[in-house]
Amino acid sequence: xxxxxxxxxxxxxxxxxxxxxxLDEQFxxxxxxxxxxxxxxxxEVVNTYFKHSSRLMTNIERALETNxxxxxxxxxxxxxxxxxxxxxxxxxxxNECLQFHEKCEQENIEGCRRSFQKxxxxxxxxxxxxxxxxxxxxxxxxGDRATSSN
Amino acid sequence: xxxxxxxGAGPSLVTLKLPMDFPAGLRVLVVDDDxxxxxxxxxxxxxxxxxxxxxxRADTALSMVRDRKGGFxxxxxxxxxxxxxxxxxxxxIGSETDLPVIMISADDGKDVVMKGVTNGAVDYIVKxxxxxxxxxxxxxxxxxxxxxxxxxxxxxxxxxxxxxxxNGENTSLAEDDESWKNGNRxxxxxxxxxxxxxxxxxxxxxxxxxxxxxxxxxxxxxxxTRLGIDKAxxxxxxxxMDVPAITRExxxxxxxxxxxxxxxxxxxxxxxxxxxxxxxxxxxxxxxxSFDLQGPHIPGQHMPQNxxxxxxxxxxxxxxxxxxxxLDRMNRFNSNAQNSNTSRIVPWEQSFNNRQMNSILRSPTNxxxxxxxxxxxxxxxxxxxxxxxxxxxxxxFPMSTNFAFNLTPSSACPVNSIQQSRxxxxxxxxxxxxxxxSTRGQLMNGISGELDDMLLSNxxxxxxxxxxxxxxxxxxETLLPSSYGxxxxxxxxxxxxxxxxxxxxxxxxxxxxxATRDILPLGMFGETVPPRxxxxxxxxxxxxxxxxxxxxxxxxxxxxxxxxxxVVMPNGTETPDCNKxxxxxxxxxxxxxxxxxxxxxxxxxxxSINVFPNELKNVVSDQFLQQEGIGVxxxxxxxxxxxxxxxxNYTPGPLPM
Numbered sequence: 137x138x139x140x141x142x143x144x145x146x147x148x149x150x151x152x153x154x155x156x157x158x159l160d161e162q163f164x165x166x167x168x169x170x171x172x173x174x175x176x177x178x179x180e181v182v183n184t185y186f187k188h189s190s191r192l193m194t195n196i197e198r199a200l201e202t203n204x205x206x207x208x209x210x211x212x213x214x215x216x217x218x219x220x221x222x223x224x225x226x227x228x229x230x231n232e233c234l235q236f237h238e239k240c241e242q243e244n245i246e247g248c249r250r251s252f253q254k255x256x257x258x259x260x261x262x263x264x265x266x267x268x269x270x271x272x273x274x275x276x277x278x279g280d281r282a283t284s285s286n
Numbered sequence: 287x288x289x290x291x292x293x294g295a296g297p298s299l300v301t302l303k304l305p306m307d308f309p310a311g312l313r314v315l316v317v318d319d320d321x322x323x324x325x326x327x328x329x330x331x332x333x334x335x336x337x338x339x340x341x342x343r344a345d346t347a348l349s350m351v352r353d354r355k356g357g358f359x360x361x362x363x364x365x366x367x368x369x370x371x372x373x374x375x376x377x378x379i380g381s382e383t384d385l386p387v388i389m390i391s392a393d394d395g396k397d398v399v400m401k402g403v404t405n406g407a408v409d410y411i412v413k414x415x416x417x418x419x420x421x422x423x424x425x426x427x428x429x430x431x432x433x434x435x436x437x438x439x440x441x442x443x444x445x446x447x448x449x450x451x452x453n454g455e456n457t458s459l460a461e462d463d464e465s466w467k468n469g470n471r472x473x474x475x476x477x478x479x480x481x482x483x484x485x486x487x488x489x490x491x492x493x494x495x496x497x498x499x500x501x502x503x504x505x506x507x508x509x510x511t512r513l514g515i516d517k518a519x520x521x522x523x524x525x526x527m528d529v530p531a532i533t534r535e536x537x538x539x540x541x542x543x544x545x546x547x548x549x550x551x552x553x554x555x556x557x558x559x560x561x562x563x564x565x566x567x568x569x570x571x572x573x574x575x576s577f578d579l580q581g582p583h584i585p586g587q588h589m590p591q592n593x594x595x596x597x598x599x600x601x602x603x604x605x606x607x608x609x610x611x612x613l614d615r616m617n618r619f620n621s622n623a624q625n626s627n628t629s630r631i632v633p634w635e636q637s638f639n640n641r642q643m644n645s646i647l648r649s650p651t652n653x654x655x656x657x658x659x660x661x662x663x664x665x666x667x668x669x670x671x672x673x674x675x676x677x678x679x680x681x682x683f684p685m686s687t688n689f690a691f692n693l694t695p696s697s698a699c700p701v702n703s704i705q706q707s708r709x710x711x712x713x714x715x716x717x718x719x720x721x722x723x724s725t726r727g728q729l730m731n732g733i734s735g736e737l738d739d740m741l742l743s744n745x746x747x748x749x750x751x752x753x754x755x756x757x758x759x760x761x762x763e764t765l766l767p768s769s770y771g772x773x774x775x776x777x778x779x780x781x782x783x784x785x786x787x788x789x790x791x792x793x794x795x796x797x798x799x800x801a802t803r804d805i806l807p808l809g810m811f812g813e814t815v816p817p818r819x820x821x822x823x824x825x826x827x828x829x830x831x832x833x834x835x836x837x838x839x840x841x842x843x844x845x846x847x848x849x850x851x852x853v854v855m856p857n858g859t860e861t862p863d864c865n866k867x868x869x870x871x872x873x874x875x876x877x878x879x880x881x882x883x884x885x886x887x888x889x890x891x892x893x894s895i896n897v898f899p900n901e902l903k904n905v906v907s908d909q910f911l912q913q914e915g916i917g918v919x920x921x922x923x924x925x926x927x928x929x930x931x932x933x934x935n936y937t938p939g940p941l942p943m
Binding site for chain 1: 319320321322323325326329330333364365366391392393413414415416417
């Protein structure tokens with residue numbers, strides 16, 4: 137019984153993430169890539185993402201501080217970040233990246249900074265939510281993953 | 287693989303049957319500093335049965351490409367990378383090889399995409415990369431081989447074509463609207479060339495048609511450039527080219543077409559760009575970007591929607607915009623001028639009852655995806671072709687994967703394993719192959735470089751917007767059977783079937799970052815499968831030798847093992863040789879690629895190699911030769927080349943042995 141409750145919980149958690157716009161269909165795509173050989177693919181990918189994105193954010197932060205005039209560089213970092221985020225389906229984050237990009241285009245350094253703060257914050261939230269999700273998922277067990285509502 | 291010829295009133299058509307699991311085994315190198323993207327794209331590619339090598343650094347990737355000539359079929363590269371700009375990598379790869387390169391990035395800015403196009407990328411995919419885009423990536427490789435294949439045009443085909451040409455093809459000039467409206471298949475320049483040739487040659491004599499191969503054409507172009515297009519006379523060009531097989535008349539007719547083409551495309555100013563004959567088709571002609579942008583002037587048609595296939599989604603082939611690199615245009619010109627009936631193209635039976643359509647199918651084209659787009663916009667012929675009952679073409683292209691393959695499972699080609707065939711069937715179904723190839727072929731062949739506004743607008747209307755369009759390339763184009771035939775030969779280092787029972791077709795490779803392994807192609811039952819001899823291969827490409835048992839020996843070798851392989855294609859015979867790559871390429875921060883001597887495949891019997899132009903030689907020799915014998919795939923090697931990240935992140939599953 138508890139197992140099925142867990143499953144339900146996982147399902148609804150995931151659904152929430154989608155409903156609230158944290159995740160988009162790319163996340164489903166990742167799930168589709170999971171198979172017997174890579175049963176934890178999504179989780180691995182997400183872990184990789186958070187490691188990499190933290191590095192990227194550090195780069196951006198440093199660039200904002202030390203070289204705020206180089207919008208091209210900032211934009212380049214942000215494109216990388218956006219690429220990464222979109223690859224796991226991090227929808228809100230991606231949007232924030234777009235905002236940042238626009239600020240770069242406008243060469244609005246203050247706008248960039250503010251936007252970046254939002255990016256950081258969204259990043260933190262997503263990380264928390266996904267960590268909780270995967271924790272639960274692990275409890276459910278690999279064979280019993282909640283089916284994605286594609 | 288079976289090859290059948292279809293004669294008849296039209297040009298002879300060669301139908302190639304693809305092996306069941308095409309495009310499995312396609313060797314893709316992915317370059318991206320983002321480990322996440324590397325991971326996901328790699329998984330995507332593996333699920334599509336491609337052989338993937340990943341690399342986080344551009345310089346490493348470049349070394350790999352250099353060290354393993356012929357070791358890859360396709361490259362995917364990120365745009366924004368810390369160590370090297372993706373476009374720079376694109377340029378370098380383009381200058382040293384003719385590998386098709388696809389750019390990937392989250393950046394979908396028009397200027398960035400444009401840069402990709404002008405620098406010679408065959409496609410641009412916006413992140414996140416989706417499976418739909420990856421599934422049909424093989425088309426770029428096929429296209430490339432089509433270009434190479436032109437080199438092999440046999441005289442026999444030329445004569446057939448000649449006959450076909452004389453069978454009442456429309457002789458009107460390209461600009462003749464009437465002929466378009468009449469629905470006569472217009473070969474434009476091809477026709478023109480026929481006419482020229484017939485006029486210039488004494489009528490009763492049928493000379494074998496001169497095939498203006500890539501090399502020939504480039505030699506021609508450089509001669510013309512040196513002389514100056516206005517001053518270039520056939521005699522002098524001939525002298526400069528110094529090619530024994532062509533006559534002054536050949537040159538004259540080609541020059542006439544070239545001049546027309548140049549005039550139409552207004553590329554006089556960029557002629558010097560053409561002197562660089564080294565680039566097969568990816569001339570990084572930055573200087574022509576402005577020119578390319580305007581492209582053939584299309585009054586009233588400002589950048590038809592399909593020009594920039596920019597889509598923020600990663601769907602299929604994203605932008606391949608309007609611009610054609612200069613060299614591509616020339617290639618296109620050249621391919622048009624070839625009058626082809628080049629045997630390679632094939633009529634998919636479904637769509638090709640129409641003789642005209644059939645005859646339109648030409649080999650094609652040195653076109654790359656963006657060329658096709660360009661062509662769509664600029665070539666009046668297209669319209670004609672389109673009206674030739676190519677309704678399937680005119681229909682909005684189904685989402686990328688809808689094109690028709692003549693994938694006749696050959697009973698003679700044993701499937702290596704049930705799993706494979708099932709998987710491939712699935713893959714095929716998913717890809718939903720339909721029969722639009724013809725239209726592409728027509729399109730391609732119809733390229734004359736000349737602009738017929740009416741037709742163009744007609745065509746443009748017909749051409750659907752990016753969404754319906756298959757990436758940079760219209761679906762049909764890539765499906766020319768001949769290309770498959772050749773492609774399959776060259777693409778897949780196939781060798782035998784390594785599938786072990788335990789491995790499902792899309793098992794994810796345990797070695798994520800590149801590993802080059804010693805791989806021995808395995809036959810269906812695990813025996814080593816020898817590579818096809820080069821001659822056989824080429825024969826096969828030419829279509830002169832239908833091969834029955836083609837399939838089993840290919841393509842599957844490394845899918846299951848996660849080993850990136852450059853295994854040579856097998857053929858039917860049993861030779862223990864196999865192209866192998868030893869050494870693990872560790873793509874974390876540095877490459878330690880010890881490519882063993884065996885890697886490059888130069889064991890081709892010299893006599894056969896010499897027959898072919900270098901370009902092809904590389905292809906053939908690199909890909910078809912099996913070198914030293916190699917043992918069974920050492921699956922343990924799967925672990926050798928993990929990058930740090932992979933090691934940290936991966937929990938390798940049970941390794942099927």
